Every structure is written in structure tokens, then in C-alpha cells.
Amino acid sequence: MSDDNYYILDLDKLPAYLGELPSVVEALGLSAGFASDAITIDEIGDGNVNYVYRVTNASDASKQVIVKQAVPYFRLVGEAWPLSRDRMNYEIRALNLYNDIVPDLVPGVFHADEAMSTLIMECLSEHIILRIGMIDAITYPTAAEAIGKFMAETLFATSAWAMPSEARRDLMAQFVKNDELCKLTEEFIFTFPYMEHESNYSNPATDEWVRENIHTDSRYKLDVLGFKDLFVAKTDALLHGDLHTGSLMVNQDDTYVIDMEFAFFGPFGFDIGKIISNFLLACTAHYERAGGQEYREWILAQIPVIWNTFEQRFIELWDAAAESTMLTAGLLTPDEFATLKSEFMLDLLRESAGFCACSMARRTVGIAGVADVRDIEDPARRSELEVLNLRLSKHIMAERHTMSSIDDLVASVRSLYATINL
Amino acid sequence: MSDDNYYILDLDKLPAYLGELPSVVEALGLSAGFASDAITIDEIGDGNVNYVYRVTNASDASKQVIVKQAVPYFRLVGEAWPLSRDRMNYEIRALNLYNDIVPDLVPGVFHADEAMSTLIMECLSEHIILRIGMIDAITYPTAAEAIGKFMAETLFATSAWAMPSEARRDLMAQFVKNDELCKLTEEFIFTFPYMEHESNYSNPATDEWVRENIHTDSRYKLDVLGFKDLFVAKTDALLHGDLHTGSLMVNQDDTYVIDMEFAFFGPFGFDIGKIISNFLLACTAHYERAGGQEYREWILAQIPVIWNTFEQRFIELWDAAAESTMLTAGLLTPDEFATLKSEFMLDLLRESAGFCACSMARRTVGIAGVADVRDIEDPARRSELEVLNLRLSKHIMAERHTMSSIDDLVASVRSLYATINL
Numbered sequence: 001m002s003d004d005n006y007y008i009l010d011l012d013k014l015p016a017y018l019g020e021l022p023s024v025v026e027a028l029g030l031s032a033g034f035a036s037d038a039i040t041i042d043e044i045g046d047g048n049v050n051y052v053y054r055v056t057n058a059s060d061a062s063k064q065v066i067v068k069q070a071v072p073y074f075r076l077v078g079e080a081w082p083l084s085r086d087r088m089n090y091e092i093r094a095l096n097l098y099n100d101i102v103p104d105l106v107p108g109v110f111h112a113d114e115a116m117s118t119l120i121m122e123c124l125s126e127h128i129i130l131r132i133g134m135i136d137a138i139t140y141p142t143a144a145e146a147i148g149k150f151m152a153e154t155l156f157a158t159s160a161w162a163m164p165s166e167a168r169r170d171l172m173a174q175f176v177k178n179d180e181l182c183k184l185t186e187e188f189i190f191t192f193p194y195m196e197h198e199s200n201y202s203n204p205a206t207d208e209w210v211r212e213n214i215h216t217d218s219r220y221k222l223d224v225l226g227f228k229d230l231f232v233a234k235t236d237a238l239l240h241g242d243l244h245t246g247s248l249m250v251n252q253d254d255t256y257v258i259d260m261e262f263a264f265f266g267p268f269g270f271d272i273g274k275i276i277s278n279f280l281l282a283c284t285a286h287y288e289r290a291g292g293q294e295y296r297e298w299i300l301a302q303i304p305v306i307w308n309t310f311e312q313r314f315i316e317l318w319d320a321a322a323e324s325t326m327l328t329a330g331l332l333t334p335d336e337f338a339t340l341k342s343e344f345m346l347d348l349l350r351e352s353a354g355f356c357a358c359s360m361a362r363r364t365v366g367i368a369g370v371a372d373v374r375d376i377e378d379p380a381r382r383s384e385l386e387v388l389n390l391r392l393s394k395h396i397m398a399e400r401h402t403m404s405s406i407d408d409l410v411a412s413v414r415s416l417y418a419t420i421n422l
Numbered sequence: 423m424s425d426d427n428y429y430i431l432d433l434d435k436l437p438a439y440l441g442e443l444p445s446v447v448e449a450l451g452l453s454a455g456f457a458s459d460a461i462t463i464d465e466i467g468d469g470n471v472n473y474v475y476r477v478t479n480a481s482d483a484s485k486q487v488i489v490k491q492a493v494p495y496f497r498l499v500g501e502a503w504p505l506s507r508d509r510m511n512y513e514i515r516a517l518n519l520y521n522d523i524v525p526d527l528v529p530g531v532f533h534a535d536e537a538m539s540t541l542i543m544e545c546l547s548e549h550i551i552l553r554i555g556m557i558d559a560i561t562y563p564t565a566a567e568a569i570g571k572f573m574a575e576t577l578f579a580t581s582a583w584a585m586p587s588e589a590r591r592d593l594m595a596q597f598v599k600n601d602e603l604c605k606l607t608e609e610f611i612f613t614f615p616y617m618e619h620e621s622n623y624s625n626p627a628t629d630e631w632v633r634e635n636i637h638t639d640s641r642y643k644l645d646v647l648g649f650k651d652l653f654v655a656k657t658d659a660l661l662h663g664d665l666h667t668g669s670l671m672v673n674q675d676d677t678y679v680i681d682m683e684f685a686f687f688g689p690f691g692f693d694i695g696k697i698i699s700n701f702l703l704a705c706t707a708h709y710e711r712a713g714g715q716e717y718r719e720w721i722l723a724q725i726p727v728i729w730n731t732f733e734q735r736f737i738e739l740w741d742a743a744a745e746s747t748m749l750t751a752g753l754l755t756p757d758e759f760a761t762l763k764s765e766f767m768l769d770l771l772r773e774s775a776g777f778c779a780c781s782m783a784r785r786t787v788g789i790a791g792v793a794d795v796r797d798i799e800d801p802a803r804r805s806e807l808e809v810l811n812l813r814l815s816k817h818i819m820a821e822r823h824t825m826s827s828i829d830d831l832v833a834s835v836r837s838l839y840a841t842i843n844l
Contacts, residue, residue, distance in 0.1 A: 182587060186587055333648075
């Protein structure tokens with residue numbers, strides 16, 4: 001990518017840049033070329049990688065936008081850890097596409113600029129990050145359904161079951177080079193947590209359990225490697241690629257999906273497994289946190305809502321689809337199509353369970369933990385929950401072949417929870 | 423692609439074009455800007471799609487080159503059937519890469535020009551197309567081993583088991599847009615042969631059998647669709663994409679692989695299954711052709727040579743490989759790595775069998791038959807062989823789950839051959 005037109009938007013440069021963008025000026029309720037004191041700027045950060053600012057009309061706090069810019073390095077680490085700002089291209093492309101597919105479930109885009117690696121979006125000021133809400137044991141009556149719908153709509157629409165062959169390969173070409181972020185996933189989800197590695201998290205009691213029960217479990221490690229192979233080489237659909245509870249903004253009424261810079265073509269089960277694992281990690285945390293059994297039950301009840309909403313909507317879309325890469329009128333009888341859908345959903349449930357298992361382990365042992373558990377201060381107590389999450393990972397991985405429905409997955413989790421005394 | 427620098431190389435324009443290319447001039451043993459009567463030009467055709475010329479030094483017949491140019495339509499049909507000449511880019515890229523990986527198994531390249539959609543290659547004047555040799559019941563003592571080696575070297579080298587993550591995605595990006603030729607495969611191998619379609623071949627006795635035994639076999643059709651899904655969405659390695667006996671040039675000493683314009687990232691088993699199916703189609707043909715049982719036995723003996731050479735060489739390369747996308751030192755123990763390789767090869771054998779089954783059917787029922795069978799004049803006799811090949815397709819597809827070795831695949835074929843009386 002040429003750097004000719006790129007510069008970093010610091011606090012001094014931001015007002016002039018925004019003042020030249022008509023759609024942003026309008027969103028802020030200002031006039032073109034507004035003075036720098038017409039807005040207030042708050043740096044709010046995201047996942048440590050990019051600069052993110054909330055920009056507010058200084059005279060009308062209801063007029064706000066979010067400005068996100070990628071710099072050519074990890075923001076938190078600094079220039080010592082270079083990271084191509086190309087990553088913003090993939091977020092821009094994915095968010096634009098998602099605005100076509102599921103406009104009610106993603107922030108609106110006011111301006112996107114690949115040359116500047118900048119994205120200016122709707123500000124979700126009345127929503128909070130779902131992970132934070134779940135740590136505080138808040139229930140969200142519509143979130144699970146929104147998550148299921150988001151995955152059904154986006155995965156179906158970008159798959160070979162919906163798209164014609166050439167359009168699908170054109171779309172793949174727009175994401176195939178998102179290589180740096182794919183490599184992070186390959187290493188930090190599918191490799192390092194299952195071996196001794198300097199990047200891994202450490203907690204003495206957990207470390208010992210991991211050496212005895214993860215590093216020595218050949219079947220489990222080879223199963224993880226099988227899911228790594230799917231992640232690396234299966235291109236079922238455009239994935240969000242990082243769909244955890246930190247990538248969702250919620251309130252009591254609605255849900256928005258954010259942070260799609262990991263977007264790329266991968267296996268259907270990856271997004272599904274990842275979000276389910278994050279619900280389970282939150283569930284385990286409430287053996288310690290204030291939500292207790294009541295909130296754990298609420299979480300476990302959301303998992304079938306996510307899956308069943310996904311399954312039902314995906315099949316509705318499939319039933320309504322015209323010709324696609326995969327299907328041509330006259331190929332299958334209605335009975336054969338019914339069998340296909342049923343076999344597809346069973347395979348996908350088991351694949352999602354496998355990815356869920358990988359995600360449980362990486363979020364426990366790998367560098368990127370979840371605040372749900374990592375923020376528990378007492379290391380011994382934290383280790384009990386970590387070991388429980390690792391046991392869940394192994395249990396789900398081993399039992400996935402026998403699961404025939406999402407209720408089986410939840411039952412499998414419950415059966416393990418029932419053996420412990422926390 | 424810009425057309426600015428492109429023109430069709432007819433017989434008048436060819437000498438001047440070649441005379442400006444130093445490497446070609448040298449290969450022809452001529453001087454730059456040679457006169458048009460210094461060479462003789464024969465149009466030799468290829469698979470009907472491109473223009474292919476043999477260019478010979480008029481005073482020294484040992485100095486020859488092959489010139490292949492894509493035109494923006496199907497050559498045989500004419501401008502009424504447009505086909506992007508981008509296809510030559512993929513052949514150029516694949517052939518250049520194969521010259522790095524297996525220089526002894528592909529023609530040397532004198533000049534490649536994506537703007538002109540032109541490739542100028544070594545002339546294999548002492549070799550013939552393997553399919554033609556096999557129709558004439560000629561044995562080739564080194565061909566099967568060369569085929570196995572070609573697949574092992576090219577599939578391994580371009581896979582995530584060999585390449586680092588970013589380099590692999592860069593390579594994928596070079597082939598992801600080979601969409602027109604992928605679409606041909608999707609439709610003509612994995613869709614139309616299993617339904618009523620105007621493009622299909624017709625032979626009355628065969629047609630009736632197909633209606634009763636293919637169109638109504640739900641399990642078989644859904645299995646074929648499963649392999650279509652792998653073809654569409656699995657990106658294990660750079661495939662040749664059209665590796666049949668017509669894409670091989672052989673003599674008693676050596677073997678060359680040609681015509682890689684279908685090259686793209688797909689599942690490991692596709693090339694393997696396709697070449698095995700073409701050996702089986704040739705085998706069946708010798709129930710009628712002159713080779714008889716003796717030649718059939720020779721063919722059946724080559725299939726394990728292909729697979730075993732492939733397997734052995736692939737594993738040698740794997741054992742010698744350094745870090746890759748998939749593997750990192752310290753992740754697996756030697757025993758775990760051994761289990762991985764063994765499970766990988768078993769899965770791949772069964773996947774290859776499935777693709778072999780698809781290829782048997784498409785070459786029998788689909789538009790593109792094989793001369794081995796299609797050129798048999800008596801329609802009734804031809805239909806007997808066609809039905810046999812379709813029965814083989816169904817038999818291999820159904821039995822693939824029980825195959826543990828390539829010998830099981832051959833035994834499965836023999837068991838079906840044993841039931842017939844031809």
C-alpha cells in the first residue's frame with residue numbers, strides 16, 4: 001500500500017480532516033471546515049491495536065461519531081511491533097458489506113478511507129460491551145437472538161450456497177490477503193496454548209494442570225490441529241473472525257457487532273464456536289462473580305437461543321435462495337434437499353463445538369485471556385475456574401461426535417459442571 | 423485486464439513477435455529479427471480452448487518451441503462463446519512455479535507474457551499424450567511413479583504443511599480469481615452429470631440406466647455434492663486442476679505434465695482422484711480394446727504405484743520440513759506426528775476415492791468424455807462400458823469409507839469387474 005496520502009490523525013489534525021467530509025459534518029450537525037473547538041475528542045481505545053476516538057459536537061452531545069484509524073504498528077506496543085495498516089481495509093470492506101446484509105446489527109458508516117486506513121462510524125453511546133455487561137450479571141433479552149441472526153445472515157449470504165461462483169471468488173479476493181491477522185489466530189488460538197510457549201499466560205496451579213492434561217493429551221492436540229487445518233484451508237464464508245462478547249455492543253433493546261478487522265473467508269463453525277465459548281467462559285466466571293447460579297442459568301439458556309436462531313434463519317434463507325454455486329434447479333429432490341440441510345446442520349453443530357473447545361483453551365492458557373476470569377484477583381481461586389474451563393474444552397472436544405443438537409452441547413457442559421464443587 | 427498491448431498472434435504476426443524474444447531466438451538457433459521463412463509453423467491445437475503452434479527452425483528440425491496463446495473466447499466455438507484470456511495467467515504462474523518445484527516433470531519456459539496471454543515452452547517432440555498411448559495399450563514403465571512424484575512435490579510445497587502463513591496467502595491471491603475455469607469444473611464435474619441437463623452426453627441404453635440408477639440415488643448425489651463443497655471451499659494446496667491422462671506427455675523414459683490452466687487452490691484429493699479415475703476409464707476400455715486382460719492388469723498395477731509414490735514422497739517432504747503454517751517445533755511429539763501423518767493419509771485416500779468416483783461419472787455422462795470409451799463406435803457395446811464405469815463410480819463412492827489402503831481401492835474395483843461378463 002502506498003503511504004503517499006497517509007498520515008496519522010492526532011488530536012491536532014482530526015478536526016480539519018473531519019471538516020472536509022460532508023457526511024461526517026452532517027452527522028455532527030456542523031458546517032464544512034468547522035473550527036476545532038466545535039468538537040470535543042475523547043480517545044477511547046479498542047482492542048489495543050488501533051486509535052479510536054469519540055468525536056462530539058461541543059454544543060450538542062447527541063451528535064457524535066466514532067473515528068477509528070489503523071497505524072502501521074500495534075498501538076499499545078508502539079513502533080517496535082510493526083503491523084500493516086492494511087488490516088483496516090478488511091474492516092472497511094466487511095463493515096460495508098455487513099451494512100448491506102444486516103444494517104440493523106452493525107454501526108452505520110459515515111466515511112471509509114482505505115488510503116488513510118480510517119473508518120468513521122455511528123457512535124453507539126447508549127450501548128455497552130456485552131462482556132462488561134455479562135461480568136456485571138446483566139441479562140439482555142434480545143442479544144442471543146441478534147447474534148444468531150447476524151451469523152445466519154452474514155455466513156449464508158457470503159457462502160457458495162448463496163453466491164454465484166464468480167462473484168464469490170471476487171469477494172474472496174478482497175479478503176485473501178488479510179494474512180497478518182489470520183496468522184495471529186493461527187498461532188494464538190490454534191498453536192501456542194497447546195505447548196510450552198513464552199507468550200502463554202501463567203498461573204502456577206493452572207500451569208501444572210496444563211502440563212499434565214493438555215500437553216500430554218495427544219488425541220486432544222491432534223483434534224485441535226484438525227480445527228486449525230479447517231481454519232487455514234476451508235473458505236466456507238466471510239467470517240467476522242473475532243466474534244466474542246467483546247465485539248458486541250448491547251443494551252436491553254438491541255445489539256451491534258463491531259471490530260471486524262479479522263474478517264476473512266473461513267469455516268462456518270468458527271464464529272459460532274467462538275461466541276458460544278465466550279458465553280461459557282462468562283458462565284464459569286459466575287461461580288465466583290455475583291451472578292451466581294441464577295445468572296449461570298440465564299447464560300446457559302442463551303446458547304440454544306443463539307444456535308436455534310442461527311439454524312432457523314440460515315435454513316429460511318437457504319429455502320428462499322435462487323441458483324448458487326452449489327445448487328442448481330433440478331439437481332435435488334425436495335427430500336434430498338431436506339436431508340442435505342439436516343446433515344449440514346449436524347456437521348456444523350459438531351464443527352462449532354470443536355471451535356468452541358479451541359477457543360475455551362486459548363482464552364484460558366493463551367496470551368489473550370478474558371476479563372471474566374483473568375480479572376479475578378485470587379490466583380488460587382482463578383486457577384480453579386481456569387482448570388474448569390480447560391476441562392470444559394477437553395470435554396466438549398471429546399464429546400462433540402455424539403452431539404445431535406445444541407441441547408446435547410449444553411447437557412454436556414452441565415454434566416461437567418455437575419462433577420465439580422466450586 | 424487491459425487489452426492495450428494484446429493482439430492475436432496469427433501466422434503472419436508470429437515470426438516478428440518471436441524474433442524479438444532473445445530466449446526464444448536462442449532456442450530456435452536463429453538470430454534476432456529472423457526472416458519469416460527461417461521457421462515453419464504448425465498449428466497443433468490443445469484442448470480446443472487456445473491456439474497452440476509448433477515452431478521449427480526451417481533448417482534444423484531439432485530446434486523447436488511450442489507457442490500457446492489464449493484468445494478472449496473458446497477457440498473451437500469462436501467469439502460467440504467469450505472466455506477471458508486471464509486463464510493464461512494461471513497457466514503461466516503455475517508452470518513457472520512447477521519449474522521451480524519439479525523442473526524435470528514439466529516443460530521448460532522460454533518466455534511468458536501475461537499481457538499477450540502467451541506462453542512459449544519447450545517442445546516435447548519425443549513424447550506423446552499418455553491417453554493416446556494407453557488407448558494403444560502401450561506400457562510406460564516410469565509414468566506412474568512420475569505422476570505420484572509430481573503430485574507429492576507440488577501439493578506438499580504449496581500447502582500449509584510446507585509454507586509459512588503469509589507466503590501461502592500471497593500465493594493463493596495469485597490464483598483465487600481463476601473463476602471461469604473453476605466454474606466449468608463446478609458445473610461439468612459436480613453438477614450436470616447427476617441431473618437432466620442439455621449439456622450431457624447421450625447414448626440411449628446408458629441414458630436409461632442413468633435415470634434409474636444415478637438420478638434416483640440420493641445418497642450418491644449428496645455424496646457428490648459433498649465433494650463439490652470440498653472443491654469449492656477447501657484450499658489445501660495449488661492443484662493442477664485438470665490432471666488426466668490427456669495432460670501428460672510420456673515416452674518410455676520420462677513424463678511431463680502440461681496444460682495447467684485450471685490451476686487453483688483446492689482440496690488435496692482432487693488431482694489424485696482425477697488421475698486414478700482416468701486410469702480406471704482406460705482399464706474399462708480394454709474390455710473392448712486390443713490390450714485385453716494383460717493391459718488391464720498393467721493399468722491396475724499402476725494405481726498403487728501412483729499412490730504409494732505420492733504417499734512416500736509426501737511424507738519424506740513432511741519429515742524434512744521446517745516450520746510451517748501448520749506445525750511449530752515443540753507442538754507435537756514424534757508419536758503424535760506419526761499419528762497425524764497416518765490419519766492424514768487415510769483421510770486423503772478416501773477423499774481421493776470420492777473425487778475419483780465423481781470423475782468417473784462426469785467422464786461418462788458429462789459433456790467431456792474420454793476418447794478411451796467415447797471413440798468406441800458400436801453404441802450398444804459402448805453403453806456396456808459406460809454403465810460399467812458408472813457402476814464403478816457408485817461402487818467406489820459407497821465403499822470409500824471402508825478403504826484403508828490403495829490396495830483396498832483396487833480390490834474394490836476388481837470385485838466389481840468380477841461381477842460382469844464383457
